[in-house]
Amino acid sequence: MxxxxxxxxxxxxxxxxxxxxxxxxxxxxxxxxxxxxxxxxxxxxxxxxxxxxxxxxxxxxxxxxxxxxxxxxxxxxxxxxxxxxxxxxxxxxxxxxxxxxxxxxxxxxxxxxxxxxxxxxxxxxxxxxxxxxxxxxxxxxxxxxxxxxxxxxxxxxxxxxxxxKTFENVIGYSPELIEIYEFSLLFIRKSFEGETSAIIVGSLELLLHQYMEGNYTVKTHKVNQSGASSKEIGDIDIYRDGKFYYSIEVKDKNFNEYDVEHAFNKVLHNHGKQAAFIYGNQAEFNEEAILKKAEEFEKKGLFVLIQNISSHIRNTLFRLPEFKKQDFIESLITTAESVNCKEQTKEWMVQLFSELKWEFKNN
Incomplete structure (x- = not known):
């Protein structure tokens, strides 16, 4: 009993x-x-x-x-x-x-x-x-x-x-744009089941929306959550004035048109007008099938972006207005904590901080 x-x-x-x-x-x-x-x-x-x-x-x-x-x-x-x-x-x-x-x-x-x-x-x-x-x-x-x-x-x-205490020694460092780009490319060389890619894309999205007019909220979700239990729409969801705006799906492994269809359908179901699908450098896919699937969704009124992560990082950094470079560090740490990343991912991050000599500076 x-x-x-x-x-x-x-x-x-x-x-x-x-x-x-x-x-x-x-x-x-x-x-x-x-x-x-x-x-x-x-x-x-x-x-x-x-x-x-x-x-x-x-x-x-x-x-x-x-x-x-x-x-x-x-x-x-x-x-x-x-x-x-x-x-x-x-x-x-x-x-x-x-x-x-x-x-x-x-x-x-x-x-x-x-x-x-x-x-x-x-x-x-x-x-x-x-x-x-x-x-x-x-x-x-x-x-x-x-x-x-x-x-x-x-x-x-x-x-x-x-x-x-993990990031205490780096919190005051203020990297230049080229340093941020270099760090990002090095960071995503190791995947840790997609965590590094999601953290970088989410961090830059958070940073970008801090400097945009309007009340934006950027939510980067825990990687590989069960779809049956998680409440997210995409891997990274952006809200404007409390209402869902658009999502970004980040895939650091091979994918097909059905993965894209699933991601974009969730955005449409939640009344989004834009959706991005960012894929890792090692991902393999059928380009013709993916482009065809993107066209199908654009005919439904969804504005889509499908892009490799290296180009996405560079384009986002290019779009950023003049900002406090230290904000990147803070957004990176905030995002890593929000996804509750693996210890190995944190250790990899700290290792890169050390190798790149990102040390504390008074600004």
Missing amino acids: PVNIDHKKAEEIILKAHRSTCSKNNKITDGIKSVLYGTHKTYKYILVNGILSKASNNDANPIALQAGATLSGAFDARSLCHKVLVPFERDFLNNILGGSNEPFLNKPARFTHLSKDNAVRKGKDKETLLLLIEIFSAINNSTDAKAYLACIFSILQEQIKEAN
């Missing part, structure tokens, strides 16, 4: 834990820290969500992932995560877990419960799965769960502080 988790009660418990201090220091807290400092984002959500469930209902079994699991204390983990943890992470934790709208749609969370027999990659992922089972099995009551939840937030706050 599944147990119920009162979401209102869970909201109160998670907020109280966030304001509390960690009172535990043992093997379990070591395991919690290992998971939170690991690279597997879905398991981070499962960890926090599972301990939150036990803190909210003493009968809940955090090893369960679905109410239909053949375990005593099974509960609807996805609902708890989506309705309580996800908005809490967004509002209080700077998306430090990963910024996912629906983390329980990812494969590791689709099993009925955690088990050593779950299909998972060997190595670190398998070790993390077994560690989660060990942690959950060791937390026997809601009182302990609340204490460990407070420890989770202490660890996450440290991670947020560390993340904020």
Whole structure:
């Protein structure tokens, strides 16, 4: 028989834990820290969500992932995560877990419960799965769960502080246009599943609209979000006076006319009049089919742009009015944080800052 988790009660418990201090220091807290400092984002959500469930209902079994699991204390983990943890992470934790709208749609969370027999990659992922089972099995009551939840937030706050320090040494640098162009081309040489391209295009779009008349909002979304759960129209959405204006789709891999059709249809469906499709330097496609598809949408009244990313970067920089060059750094960091990019992407960015000798200057 599944147990119920009162979401209102869970909201109160998670907020109280966030304001509390960690009172535990043992093997379990070591395991919690290992998971939170690991690279597997879905398991981070499962960890926090599972301990939150036990803190909210003493009968809940955090090893369960679905109410239909053949375990005593099974509960609807996805609902708890989506309705309580996800908005809490967004509002209080700077998306430090990963910024996912629906983390329980990812494969590791689709099993009925955690088990050593779950299909998972060997190595670190398998070790993390077994560690989660060990942690959950060791937390026997809601009182302990609340204490460990407070420890989770202490660890996450440290991670947020560390993340904020990442770009401290470069925030005051003011690069020239040619330096920005050079950095951009170097940055997109590594893809990290499309993150670098999306960050550069989003950063320049944000910078451009800061200097345009009107009230514009530029939203660059997390790369590779599930289409079923994400609320974005394109990878980068631009709003004017609160109303949707146009979108940019950024594709740093091979694509076809159906990818273009899908992107442009979403813009039309949301009453946009313009749409851009920017592709990476390594992308392969059938040019004739893509141009034909673009013509189809222009006949529907949609003004479209299909362009390789190198040309797009140069053209956007050329269109920028005289601006404070330091603003590029700030827009770059803002965009990287908004997509909650991978640590590897941040490390690549910082590495380039160092190699290009972008050092702090007083301006």
